[in-house]
Amino acid sequence: MEKHSSTKLRLYLVLLFFGLFLLAPQKAIASSSYDLSNHSNWNIRIDGDSSGSTLSSYSITSADVDNDGKNDIIVGAIPKDTLYIIYGSLLENILQNTKIIDLNVPTNYSIKLVGPSGSNFSINSKVADINNDSKNDLLIGASDTDFNSHTNSGSVYIVYNELINGYSGTGNTVDMTDSANYNIRFDGSAGSYLGFSSSTISDLDKNGKNDIIITSPLSSYTAPSSGSIYVIYDSIIDNYSNTGNNVDLGNNLFYNLRFDGSGFFESLGYFDVISVKDIDSDGAQDLIIGGPNNNDLGGVVYIIKHSIISTFGGVGNNINLNNTDNYNIRLIGGNYTKFGDGVSVDDFNGDNKLDLLIGDRSTGENNNLSGGVYVIFNNVFDYYSGTGNSINVSDTSNYNIKFIGNPQDQLPKGVVQSVDINNDGISDILFGDDYTDYNSRADSGSLFVIYNSVLSNYSGTGNNLDIANSSSYSMRYDGEFSSGKLSYVALATNDINNDGSQDILIGERNANNNSRSASGSLYIIYNFPHSISLNSISSLTKENYFIATGTVIATQSVTNIKGVQYSLDNSNFSGTWNDCSATDGTFDSTSENFNCNVSTTGLTDGSHTIRFRAYDDNISYTAISNYASASFTYDHTSPLIDWTDTTGNKKKYESTGNDNVFTLETLPTFIFTKSSDATAGLSKYQILVNDNVYIDNIDPVKPGDKDYREDDDKYIKYDGDNNILVHAKKDKDRLITGKAYKWKVRAVDSAGNSTDTTEKILRINTHEANFSHTWFPLTLLNIGGTDINFSSIAPDKIPSSLNISVTTPTFYGIAPVGSKVTLRIEKENDSNTGRDLVLNTTSSTNESSRFGINLTDKLNTKTEYFINLSAVNPQGDYVELPEFKLNVGGSGGTGILRNIEKIFKPKNVVPTSTKGVNHIVPPKAGDNVVKKHCFLWLCW
Known part of the structure; x- marks a missing residue:
């Protein structure tokens, strides 16, 4: 429980990193807000089928369920015990005619899974490959089931892909009370509300196969409603084949690990508070678990490293987190807070170490229940070794940044996420506040997007950012209806339109669209969908710059194109990017032509790649996978060339040497040695007489079937592999007898570089x-x-x-x-x-x-x-x-x-x-x- 002695050095390295990070090229951005009552501010809206269905609350996810390479949408309507699957292919077809999808119309969804009545079926859903057949399966929570005569025991259903793909077309309804429609159903103990939230699928035991981690936030093994988290390895899951397998987790033979909360009403695993990541970079997955309702500690987040997890073998291991040997680090919130209400783990400061993002909906700044979100960099907690370490975030030295909500807003209400929204290669932050009152709509709710560039403005610890200040966030999306409660445990991100960027899926549980009270709606906002096409670019150049032109089309974007940039020989977001210009003078629409003055200064000869990206009003960039690119050859070096002589009077030639030739021929033959160009290749030779081109377009390559070629104006002979002989053949090209000339040969490469021989003298029947x-x-x-x-x-x-x-x-x-x-x-x-x-x-x-x-x-x-x-x-x-x-x-x-x-x-x-x-x-x-x-x- 002792800190390492290298604290000062680590702090110095962190400060050094921030200094370097601030020097990285970034566009300044003013925050933007989007009112979702304006239909131009979203791309798709999916509406609940009836009043009171509160579509999207607690249950939004997106993944490729039907294995067609397109991401699908999975969204729940908890009061209706229903989970909808809308395949990506169906979504594309619907969007050809409308951007509003009414789930009251069966042709607007692919599959509807309906659980037991009153079971809260779909309160939690996850998609991943559970049976390790490389196809995505479903894990669905139903927190209020009463199986095994256990009231409110709750259940978690596993539905393998083979059952899902048995349905085709649209409007399929699947009755989940029929045991033939699920593979495994895990049931909890009485009053434990198994499956309420926070299920996770990951390989925790390092055998290359996925395991499942599911929660029962109100189980009471340690204390009333202390909560528990079950870890079920694939070895148990694989024991069940076919359908209709019901597993009672009250039997300790059916789980491997059960972590039990440490105190009264801790609610371990409540809301979205589980993350499985390698937080200590040892190559094994660790558990990060929140228990936001621990009143004694003000909420708690446990870090349980694999070194502890791996000590438990077999089945039925019950691990009490009240025992300090059973966790490595415990972060606590302080009095009367709900610290641990939302947990995400990611690298937020670009040091390749994982940091923490933790919600606390009851932190007391800006009056009671304002709520907050903590950003805690790895350097705060990686000093600790061993077990039983405790960090109290009420001490400002124990967090780096805290976003503080508006009074009484209870920011962030159970969900925080991290993902690279603006495609700059560093993770950004998303969280909701379902009680905001923007646009004169009370409790309409908002989603906040905070780019990493906001975080990079702050160093050290104890930085508090008031979310009411627009400089504290990058984008804000506001709910459409009063009391709509946008973002109430209703947030997901994924690439819906397959453009490589993360799109936002945000729910408004009490939306009243289609005159249906609290039917709920899911809004999908594409992340600057656009395409970049190149119109003109040099494939070969010797110049210090060239002009590249292209077009950006973003007609489906809710934002305008703000700029285009190019970069040379740079395949990612880092490196030097240079601004291009709008052809019409300003980037201010969803369709723009651009031109780039591409500097080649400093380039070496050879092949180079130029990449282009665009960004929008929110400074969200083209996804790296969708950068437009082209290759070109830069050749600034003149070709190699080695010269011999002309022919003519052989005697006189031999007697005077190569530099001064006497001939009687007025159409003399010129002989020179072939040259080469390693980069662009030779384009042609020229014979210059008195600095004027005398014979042009001498092909450097001999025909494949003969040793000579005849053009309209010249004869060319290829003498073996080394020499070329050429002479003009038209009378108008005859040189004047009795006159002397200076002549030379010029080699021209494909980039336009040229090399001349030194001048030599040719005398036509004259001795002077x-x-x-x-x-x-x-x-x-x-x-x-x-x-x-x-x-x-x-x-x-x-x-x-x-x-x-x-x-x-x-x-x-x-x-x-x-x-x-x-x-x-x-x-x-x-x-x-x-x-x-x-x-x-x-x-x-x-x-x-x-x-x-x-x-x-x-x-x-x-x-x-x-x-x-x-x-x-x-x-x-x-x-x-x-x-x-x-x-x-x-x-x-x-x-x-x-x-x-x-x-x-x-x-x-x-x-x-x-x-x-x-x-x-x-x-x-x-x-x-x-x-x-x-x-x-x-x-x-």
Whole structure:
């Protein structure tokens, strides 16, 4: 019974959690109220069949009974000892014509089960798989039966699915006094009112099969009306087959555990006060039980962990809760309260630990009998170990939040629930107050919905919220009639219209519809039913944003569309959500078009998912399962590309390299290596000439049955797996002979990203590529003492061959200052099948525009060499001399050679990495230099 020493640390962690929780993205919401007398504020109304039937009081539930995947409605009319089942499929058919369902019309219900007269049959009903055949069965309470000569002993009926599904169509009436119409009937002791409320179906003994927990709130085993709760394991249930099995729980062989209340009129199990949850997170189910009428303690809630439950084996175990060894924690309300009047267990603060939600209809704030609902976080009670611990919630440090009702209202009258109403991934709170007087209707009653965002505004303990203050709740639904008593033990939630959201089922027991006094009505309010469709979204983009458009339709919603949001690569409610815009400027109706400016900043290349959700005036969001979504590929990276060259004059190509090609073809063929794009894939290639698209739409994929394709404007050949060859075929696309061009290849991926090769030069029957329009001649003046004056100014004057006698000639010439001059010498190989490279070297011109290249390795006599000389100026222009042949042998040099050799006397010889070459250092300024050179009529 001692608290752990880590109290301060735990409190710190809780406060830290709340700080983080408050930072989570949430929409601010002002509370809304809905008057159910306005038919636009509900979707379905089911009316009792006659005056005094008080339909929906105590008994509302929803589940799939007929196994068609649609949730059905199960609602009781206690004074008529009747339980109605309306299948989801029938509901859909009825709603095509009307939203009001009158149970006086047999075609408006599927099955009507009628119990013994005056038995309060249907005062409690639950739906679950009891016999473990994966089909839902019925558990129905009839608290006032008198079987076994025991007055007001009460009974609980179990009806297996096989009996229910024996009926088809509508208007079926089942007489529950006929033993053939139920499988098992458990009967209580005299005056115990077995089945009055709070039946539960769950696997308590951890064997994978459901057990049942049923109550007799006025049994008197410990003290008068102390109340009892029976636990009946599946091992007992399975002993009964077929129909008509009657089991007297006065015999201790027919139950496993019986928990008995601790004091006078405790009424253990009275109203909806049982929860079976793993509250200590040990993987086993625990019992949380309320006894709201314990006058000595002001009401009580027991936490009985599985560690206690598992100590009892076999049958007939009677467990007195007056013994402190038989419970772990007992929460008490204080003097003159009804603490424990409604119990729910859920995680309300998002720490993945279960918390408590407990009603107290007689707590005294705001004058006597105002009532209240306590929220007690796990950190308040998980400090306690062992058994017999007691927590008094009259101490404000022992609860976190308390909702306080209006004076004399007795909030919450037996039912509190928790469920995620607004689809934000955290449970919300629902409770009723059947005595509220809103809309000038006394005791019309109200249902309050409190979103978790309201709770998150408060930290620590002892926070009191007056429910009369609209900031204390998110939504309020008000009863239609004076004295209608909306929400009097009449509340359920489930997804009725199969849209993934929890809808609200709320009863008004004394509703007077159809001129029937207190016939009762069940209102069903869809939780923002809507659909989201996407109209336009990019499947592939490279941009920093794109526009997505869509439509939200919510014509069945009682609320308007308030907004639409999108999120990238986020599959749940958390994460970053971004607001979209209404196409007409404002979200204010039940049908809206929207557009979203989707930012792709920060995304990696590849496939991404964008999800969309809508929310309504109450900030209730699209259910996660119904988020609209689409996939798109983001590709912001240019494709990989590896370039080779064009074809043309093969000799000239081989002699000048890949970056500068000479050809005679005016429709040249371009060759390039295939590239790739890992994300979006390649869309096409383009050939650009002088920065303009010359050949477009070159398909990157070869046809499956051949290696080429012919388009209207081009031929494409796929050379194996690596190269593509392409050339234009129309005369209008011919390049101009005698002109040089800059060309490149562009790879374009499917997202529109592109990568260009570096530009290369293509010369159509010209030896110059002058793009800067500067004067740029190249002249070879002398080779090995032979004056020649070969110049690019007159290429046609250059002979095809030349004889010299010097075996280590020097090549002298003129080109603009700063030019790079390249000499390339080749010869035929021995097999006459190609050429061997003899020399390839580059020199620079001096400030006098002169260059000289001296061969140090001898050339062979009687051998024909191929000479190529080219120059590139600082502006990147190119010029070359036409190729000519050089034969070594014959007469010596001329006088001009002697003059040149005198001018370029090799005072400094700088060796290069090219074997057999000395680059003659040109003269410096001020040296004895002949600065004038003439060719034909032109001198410089």
